Amino acid sequence: MIEVNNLTKYYGPTKALDNISFSVEKGEVFGLLGPNGAGKTTTMRILTCYMPATSGSARIAGFDVFEDPMKVKSRIGYLPETPPIYEDMSVLSYLDFVARIKEIEPKKINKKIEEVMETVKIKDVSKRIIGHLSKGYRQRVALAQSLLNDPEVLILDEPTVGLDPKQILEIRELIKQLGEKHTVLLSSHILTEVSQICGRVLIINKGKIIAIDTQEDLIKRVQVREKLFIQVKGSKDILVRVFNEKLSGLKKMDIIKEENGLIDLMIESEMAVDLREPIFRLVVENNMVILELKPVKVSLEEVFLQLTETADRRI
């Protein structure tokens, strides 16, 4: 659905995108993840025919963004980072205007507007002036705009930026729903967001691709050891001695905290070695009590930091 080949973009002498290639299949929800200024918006602006690339090519739904911009434009829905709304228009007249510049058949316009207002739940404010709406509603109106032409590809640039936590949850839920019908390309600098919504993730930093993978695979790539968090009630000295002597497969043990007879430990082992059972037995054999025992997953945050750091080192 989206194919990007060796895309490079210079702003004057600054390189904003450096030889980027990726592809997104039909029906995927694909995330572009990176810090501010990494090149996410630039990539999206090229894909939406807002600006041309310096070199390289991109195709959407089989049409080249440079050769066939009109065909591409009529097949995408785009939500830019700043919602492109006219504050002095009412929601209805704004959507009517967008429907007409997007070449929707005049007869179908009203039905279509009803439909998208239903989807993004803005029917109750349809007659209000956009400038009087809250930020969350404005974002919805802007999202409604992008859905008017039944786009094959939805391109959403930082769709939750500047919203309050409740609005963020609502918009995320909405995007998840939209992902069932459309191919979605979404950018964000918030990792939890990407991890909640997207199937595959592209990590980008300073205009370069650092990784493209599913979230699980990204985590696997970074995680080299299994980690377990344990909280035990008992004596620290005995515990450390027993673990060091009898726990085979133990690679590393850190005591995080010791307070009122409660010991918090982080234990690392080789991948695919499960130490939970032996730990349980050892603790019980030594008349101590386990209060907590859980495997620790590497978060996408850590993946991100680790990957961007190694990429920086390589440079």
Place this chain on the structure above:
Amino acid sequence: MRKIYPIYQKEMKAFFVSPVAYIVGCIFLITAGYFFSVVLFYTKEANLRGLFENLKFILLIVAPILTMRLLSEEKKLGTDELLFTSPLTNYDIILGKYFATITLYLIMLILTIEFPIILKMYSKPDMGPIYSSYLGFFLFGSSFIAVGLFASSLTENQIVAAIISFGLLLILWLISWATTFVPVEWAKNILTSLSLTEHLNSFEKGIIDLGDIFYYLSFSFVFVFLANQVTEAKRWK
């Protein structure tokens, strides 16, 4: 081409939703009425030459104000991202805006229709020069609006856009003054024929010269074209 219409309509609405059109229109008409009556009482002549002679200067202020937001505001609000990623060409957008502003200007001109009517009620004015003056003045103003549109494409800042168009118009207006320093005859002719006001003279005398019409149309065309090139080029950077 047919996609010009939604843009045109949106711009027309924008003019009348904001107070700008009303205020500018009001001031234009009030000053026009003032010029008309003062000139009429002073000269006791049943024609509109004095009115148009003076109204030209008002246009020097009105045109930049009407055009300053056309493109700069879209850029500033980020709505240009919507327009340029919709299936519209650059020209659809530029022309829609240009025609909307011209329409507003035309409405303002039509509202001065009571002046010739008053003349007609109390005397027998020569209507030929009046008709041709209106045509000339419409073309003259359309050129001003094209310059303003171009200035608006240059910057995100509306005030800067207004100042640029005012400056450009002033230079193009007064360019014929430079003929006093230029000794060469052909250069003098070029400077005179470039000047915005020179071509209005024959319209005021009642002469409709195709050359003058062509001048104003091509003048507008050049600046609309430049506005288009600038918006296009800005996205290429």
